[in-house]
Amino acid sequence: MPEIAEEPAVRRAGPRDAAAVARLLHDFNTEFDTPTPGTATLTARLESLLGQPSTVAYLAGDPAAGVALVTLRANVWYDGQVALLDELYVAPDRRDHGIGAAMIRRLIADAEEWGLAAIEINVDAGDVDAQRFYERHGFSGADPDTGERAYYYALELEAE
């Protein structure tokens, strides 16, 4: 072995990485029995989205074994933008090697450099491992003033 990697390599994904990001996102939803439009559709969307400043993706490993997908938006309460971590996934055979943690650290470092006000994520109520993971990285699932949790609600609209 030529070297010992202390930290999995994380890189920002651009439009040319769309297929690699799409494949991991497709694998994510397939693993968890969630519908996916398929890699071709995802790749086409990502080729557009990853060229825009409001969508950020990271890839970890070579070949890529982890992906993080983030969207940025304005928020009236802050000067800076707010980031939402839409997806974070590591391939099953590459887990427990710090790949997810490396992507989160990179996201936090970039967010601080960019002057973002906050990073948000919605975590399944039963996914205690994920909650502990985000808490280890400084995230809080309770209002700092009241200690109260907030639930994610959604209304899916009919596709025309």
Add this chain to the structure above:
Amino acid sequence: MPEIAEEPAVRRAGPRDAAAVARLLHDFNTEFDTPTPGTATLTARLESLLGQPSTVAYLAGDPAAGVALVTLRANVWYDGQVALLDELYVAPDRRDHGIGAAMIRRLIADAEEWGLAAIEINVDAGDVDAQRFYERHGFSGADPDTGERAYYYALELEAE
């Protein structure tokens, strides 16, 4: 009385409405003991944000007694954008007159017209009235496949 209003009038707010939107948002946070940067700062931000397609606000009543603030973002899982209802507020002395419901109906109608894929909102765990309100309008606080709730997590970053 010249007429009976069956539905509170809701209008889309533009940059020139920034001060009215700012005042209601400031009142919102003041009522619930949440920090606010003040109406002057909020007005300045809204004069910019309300001229951009990714931030949408509604005002209800004249003088305005209700406000809804929405941000739009891309989502890789859908062709259309996703809306997040960041804030919904009705002044205390004008509640229970359907103003909030009228704003939600207008948002849903606009979202359908614009081809949005979903409308999302985070609701405090203890705010059962708000949860029932959103459920009446078709929102769900549980994954349609698993029935599981999701918790909102956030990492607030240091202001530089």
